[in-house]
Structures are given as C-alpha cells and as structure tokens.
Amino acid sequence: MSSIVTETGQGGQDSRDGAEAPEYAAVRAAAQRARAAAPAVRAARQGIIDDALCAAAARIRDQGPELLEINAADVEVAERNGTAPGLLDRLRLTEERLAGIATQLEVLAATPEPPTEWPLRTLETGERVFERRIPVGVIGAVYEARPNVTVDVASQVLKARSAAVLRTGAAALRSATALVEMVLWPALREAGLPAEAVQLVELPGHAGADALVGLPDLVPLVVVRGSGEVTRRLSVLGATAGTRVLSHADGGGVLYLDSSATEAEVTRLVTDSVDRLGVCNRLNLLLVDRPVYDSLLPVARAALQAQGVALSEPPHAHPLGHEWALDSGAEAHVTVAPVDGPDDAADTAARETSGLAATICAADEAVAQRFIDRYTGTGVFWNATSRLLDGYKLLGLPETGINVDRTPGPRGPVTYRDLGLRQFVVLPPA
Structure with a gap:
C-alpha cells in the first residue's frame, strides 16, 4: 500500500474500518489489469503495435459522427455548468480535430521504432558494454478534460511498449470512455493485443488521480498535466509514495x-x-x-x-x-x-x-x-x-505533454522516445 494521506485516511484506507477506500480499490484493479497486459505489449513482434495504431485511426474516421455526438453531450453539460470558453475549446471535438487525431496516429505508426540496443565500448579486459532501452511496464497519466489527450497519451505509451492507466477530467469522461471503448480497445484486439493494455479510471473528482500516483508497485511512472496547483500537489503525493511523476504543469x-x-x-x-x-x-x-x-x-x-x-x-x-x-x-x-x-x-x-x-x-x-x-x-x-x-508541430509526433523541468530529464514535448528505461548490458569478449 502507498503511504499517501487522503481525505479517507492513511494510504487510501478508510479510517473507519481500515478497508481500502473504493477509489483506491478501483484504481488498483485497473492498474493490475494493465500490469497483466504489459508483457504482451512488450513482447509484441515488430509492427503489431503500429497495426493497432492504424486500426485506431480507421475507427476514428469510421465512427466520427457517433464520437462527435457523445462529445457534444459532454460539451452541453459543461456549458450548463458555466464552464469558461477556453476550457470548452479544450473539451470540444470537431470533424477537423478528429481527423487530426487519426492522422497523428498514422504518423506515429509510420515512425520507425528506435534501436533497443546499441554498443558503447569494449573494456580493457575484453567485455563488451551495450546500452539497452527497455519499457517501463505500466505508465499512468492524469490530464485535463481534453478528449484528444486520451488518444495522444495512450498511443505514446503503447508505442513505448508499455500499458497505460488513464485518468481525465470529469467533464471529458464520456468522450474519453468512447475513445477507449469504441476505438482503442477494438484496435488492440484487432492487432492481437490485449485490450486491457489501456485502462481508463472512470472516477470523477481528485480521488482517482490521488490513487494513481500512490501505486508505485503497479504504476511506477505517472505523467501529470493540468494546472500548476494540481500538478504540484500530485507531484508531492507521488514523491511521498515513491512514484516518479513527470509533470507538465504551467505554461504561457x-x-x-x-x-x-x-x-x-x-x-x-x-x-x-x-x-x-x-x-x-x-x-x-x-x-x-x-x-x-x-x-x-x-x-x-x-x-x-x-x-x-x-x-x-x-x-x-x-x-x-x-x-x-x-x-x-x-x-x-x-x-x-x-x-x-x-x-x-x-x-x-x-x-x-x-x-x-x-x-x-x-x-x-x-x-x-x-x-x-x-x-x-x-x-x-x-x-x-x-x-x-x-x-506534433515540432517533432512530427504526438506528445504526452510539455515538460518544463529545470533539471536533467525529458524536457519540452515528451514523446514515446522519452518513456523508456536505460539498462546496461555487459557481454563476454567476442
């Protein structure tokens, strides 16, 4: 269990009876499903993940009217709730934006995977040193109510050969659910990959996000984007739990x-x-x-x-x-x-x-x-x-967000190339 303190008590436990709070239990279950699917994503033969991305692009184009209708319901509710125009703009999908999402998926699929291993040097004693890039396994993401980000992040994580656990803003939950269930899941199955490799936390409010950054045993890396206040709070919670939080916060x-x-x-x-x-x-x-x-x-x-x-x-x-x-x-x-x-x-x-x-x-x-x-x-x-x-504009790839850290690490637009782990391999002399 994590050590995060929440409104329900310590470490996601209900302070009344010591049981795990429902929000934490739901997120933990989603993370467990993603972890079970992760080995299949990592071991997929060359081109299979790209096939899934292309299938997702085709489904977005084929089901555009239905996706727009579902998104319109999200926008209507947000308008009734007095959501500001700038936030409505982020929430709204259009035919043009859906076409852009599909195109970006196809561009990502056509991007060759980088080498997974390359030689560094030979030691004086003859051993050969290689550097290898390996998947994280399961990557979480907490992001604002922008439906396109659901596809952007999921596709980047899959291209990085990891499984994803996603949590979006409540205003976009219908749209995000439709994109996962109508687009991503069928595309993964069509390519022979487990649909469970993409999980969506269907919980409104902050509890789902708090839980996601508090499960380092299942989700060691979480991408967090949104307002500076929220991302900083989640970064602190993640650090307390031992989760690596890659935050995309303030802009301008x-x-x-x-x-x-x-x-x-x-x-x-x-x-x-x-x-x-x-x-x-x-x-x-x-x-x-x-x-x-x-x-x-x-x-x-x-x-x-x-x-x-x-x-x-x-x-x-x-x-x-x-x-x-x-x-x-x-x-x-x-x-x-x-x-x-x-x-x-x-x-x-x-x-x-x-x-x-x-x-x-x-x-x-x-x-x-x-x-x-x-x-x-x-x-x-x-x-x-x-x-x-x-x-997409700068690198020709979708992004998980823009990182403005002033310390070493992925900085600027973060893509699938940044979502891997470095491993050193030493082999005997040739």
Missing part, C-alpha cells in the same frame, strides 16, 4: 518585440500566437523594447483586438507571468510590459514565467542570437510563434 508563451521588429512581423506573430486561448503555448506575456513601446504596442493591440483579446497593461494587479489560459473566464487576455533590450527580455521571460517558450521578433540577427543564447527556457524562437512548441 512569451513574445519579445525588439526595436528592430517590423510592424508586419509583429502583426503576424501576435495573430498566430493567439489562435487558441485555452492551450499552454499561446501568447501569454508580451514584452516590448522600451524605445519602441509607444510605437509597436498599438500594432500589437490592434492584432490582439482583431482576435478578441485584450491587453493587461501596467501597472499590473497580478504577477507578470500570470497564465491567462488557466484563468477561467479571463482567457482572452495578454499581459504587456516594457523591457530594456534582449537581455532583459530573456531574463524577464525566464524569471517571470514557467520557462515554456519565448519568441523574439526582430530583424537584427545579432540581437536575435543574443536573446536565444540568454534565454534558459524549454523552447526559444526567432520570428516564429511559441505555438510551435508542440510535439
């Missing part, structure tokens, strides 16, 4: 307008950076070089207004890096502040935000390079929108 893109920026580039980058407001890599903080603050700010303001977005101008009653995408009902805002050149802009972006991504809009290459060399965040761009910090 930064755009710095340099004195050398042209008005046309400012308009283009601002417009491209706010095409969606409920995503983590959208424009969140606009920094303007002080000498051109009065001349370029009106250009940026006009571009934002055309997209229905307002500026939060100095003096600010909120932190400079306040993430508007997570501010329910106020998503249509961008914070603006003056800075003193590219060095100050890069430092401000790194200090005041999560360090997700920052763009410099500049015609001067030397200035752009100074900004690039100075910024320490996950992604840095020159005359390109921070919206490109996305697994």
